[in-house]
Amino acid sequence: MDSPAVGILMGAMMVGIVFGCASLAIAERKRRSPGGFFLVGFLLGPLGILAAVLAAPGEPAPPPGMRAVMCPRCNARQNIARDQADFECWQCKLVSQTQAAYRGR
Structure with missing residues (x-):
């Protein structure tokens, strides 16, 4: 199981997770869907981060009650x-x- 394809796949997964986490962090600061932006960042890499940066800020949550x-x-x-x-x-x-x-x- 030490084939080069497994190493490439693991590397691609790690890079996807890094881009996904960066997109998630940006989206949370803008009050947007963190899960959705993680997925976009994971699948599209730098384009996901760009989408999170360019997304308009979301509406703040109303106060309790x-x-x-x-x-x-x-x-x-x-x-x-x-x-x-x-x-x-x-x-x-x-x-x-x-x-x-x-x-x-």
């Missing part, structure tokens, strides 16, 4: 209490019900 909603008029994102049924948009002042309120009817 809150959830993120979008205003239907202006698409402004805001955090409201998890059990709150309606909200007033901070940007356009529209009072709107959340999707959970629509489903509860």
Whole structure:
């Protein structure tokens, strides 16, 4: 089992893991899918790292006990209490019900 093909395969796996981990680290800092970028980095090598660098930052997670909603008029994102049924948009002042309120009817 000491053939050159096994050595080449092991080397390629190690290089893929290094590029995958680098892509994962960059994606985590940008609040993107770390697993997806690991896979892209593992399969595509330097192109995976480039994709992670060029990816737009993701949205931050809402604070504990809150959830993120979008205003239907202006698409402004805001955090409201998890059990709150309606909200007033901070940007356009529209009072709107959340999707959970629509489903509860």
